[in-house]
Amino acid sequence: MTASTATPLGNRRFWVRFYLQGLVDFGQKTHRYELPDDVVIHLRNLRDPKSDIALPRLAADAECSASSAAEAVDKTRDIVEGMAGFVSVATSATTGMTQPDRAVEMTPGTGDRSLLQYLPWPGQARPMRQLKKSDFAVLWEHLMQKPVQDWGAVARAVRWLRKSLLEIDNLDRFTALWTGLEALNAQVIAKHGLKDKPLRLLECPKCKHVFADAPPLSGAQLIVESTPTIPADTWSKAKKHRNALIHGGGVDKARREAPKLSPDLHKALVWGILDVLEVPKWKRRRLVRAPLKQPEVPYLRVEAVLHGLSAEAITSGKANPRLVVLTRESSIKLLKGGARRETGKLEFRLDGCAGLDCRISVVAMETFWEHDPEKPKPGLQVKLQ
Numbered sequence: 514m515t516a517s518t519a520t521p522l523g524n525r526r527f528w529v530r531f532y533l534q535g536l537v538d539f540g541q542k543t544h545r546y547e548l549p550d551d552v553v554i555h556l557r558n559l560r561d562p563k564s565d566i567a568l569p570r571l572a573a574d575a576e577c578s579a580s581s582a583a584e585a586v587d588k589t590r591d592i593v594e595g596m597a598g599f600v601s602v603a604t605s606a607t608t609g610m611t612q613p614d615r616a617v618e619m620t621p622g623t624g625d626r627s628l629l630q631y632l633p634w635p636g637q638a639r640p641m642r643q644l645k646k647s648d649f650a651v652l653w654e655h656l657m658q659k660p661v662q663d664w665g666a667v668a669r670a671v672r673w674l675r676k677s678l679l680e681i682d683n684l685d686r687f688t689a690l691w692t693g694l695e696a697l698n699a700q701v702i703a704k705h706g707l708k709d710k711p712l713r714l715l716e717c718p719k720c721k722h723v724f725a726d727a728p729p730l731s732g733a734q735l736i737v738e739s740t741p742t743i744p745a746d747t748w749s750k751a752k753k754h755r756n757a758l759i760h761g762g763g764v765d766k767a768r769r770e771a772p773k774l775s776p777d778l779h780k781a782l783v784w785g786i787l788d789v790l791e792v793p794k795w796k797r798r799r800l801v802r803a804p805l806k807q808p809e810v811p812y813l814r815v816e817a818v819l820h821g822l823s824a825e826a827i828t829s830g831k832a833n834p835r836l837v838v839l840t841r842e843s844s845i846k847l848l849k850g851g852a853r854r855e856t857g858k859l860e861f862r863l864d865g866c867a868g869l870d871c872r873i874s875v876v877a878m879e880t881f882w883e884h885d886p887e888k889p890k891p892g893l894q895v896k897l898q
Contacts, residue, residue, distance in 0.1 A: 533610060628816075683768065783800060787800060818873070818874045
């Protein structure tokens with residue numbers, strides 16, 4: 514953006530496109546919603562170009578003010594996620610996680626405007642962790658020694674552990690781990706002689722009926738507090754945020770703290786599963802590891818500047834600027850020490866500006882992909898041509 518056409522930070526206007534899967538039919542018209550802070554959301558189905566039938570893929574367009582295209586994406590993604598949730602409430606139908614596609618600046622009166630687009634990385638950039646046969650044998654041998662009727666709690670805890678590793682949302686991951694600890698609670702209480710602790714007796718304020726409260730979580734607490742290498746206050750913090758999530762209040766703080774607590778809760782859940790399986794402590798330690806969660810799909814983020822394109826051309830529908838991938842190639846090479854190098858080639862062009870005098874300058878390109886938290890240096894090198 515040139516000095517003569519600069520706009521004060523925060524006053525720049527952006528249009529952001531998100532895609533998500535969803536078994537919801539919005540009908541022929543786009544649904545428009547105005548929100549506080551000058552945010553506008555448009556929701557619609559993608560439609561089959563030949564039959565005009567609604568497809569199970571949704572487009573969410575957001576308009577907002579921000580200081581940059583990246584900030585506009587961050588600002589509106591949670592809003593679109595929340596609206597997708599309410600769509601599911603209204604229809605009892607699935608809506609998937611939102612994936613950003615691109616953000617285009619719509620600030621009036623400027624000749625240069627930002628374009629930020631997310632393109633799929635052509636390769637298979639994924640961290641991988643080696644399974645040692647001896648580690649799996651420890652689990653399997655102790656499971657086989659346990660009576661079949663006692664497998665249920667362990668199986669549910671394992672299921673919640675696996676689910677937590679597949680979750681993208683931090684609060685969902687936290688909740689899955691906590692639920693896994695609760696699944697083990699009763700067996701840990703019985704195993705460690707905590708079963709004699711009395712339940713709380715509560716009285717209904719209306720009918721005066723006395724009843725026993727839900728079983729205490731002393732088993733889950735013992736698991737967390739006995740897990741080595743995690744902070745001593747993990748249980749108290751996790752319980753506080755769990756109560757906020759389940760009973761309301763403090764959700765924003767829980768959202769900030771969940772990413773810090775979840776890795777320790779993961780270790781505690783593994784420790785609890787091993788404890789219920791009667792695995793000796795000296796064998797457990799090597800199995801209690803930092804979680805390698807499900808990575809988001811690797812992508813390439815392209816930052817560019819569009820020259821000579823007016824805001825009116827975009828808002829009127831004459832222009833729909835976007836980068837279209839022409840070719841994509843990738844190759845992986847194994848290096849010394851087990852590391853991998855992946856090289857990708859991606860060719861794309863600017864589309865959606867036919868008949869307009871519009872040019873593009875690419876400012877930056879960056880790849881985004883997960884790496885194993887146990888490795889100080891990622892075991893995968895990614896290069897782009």
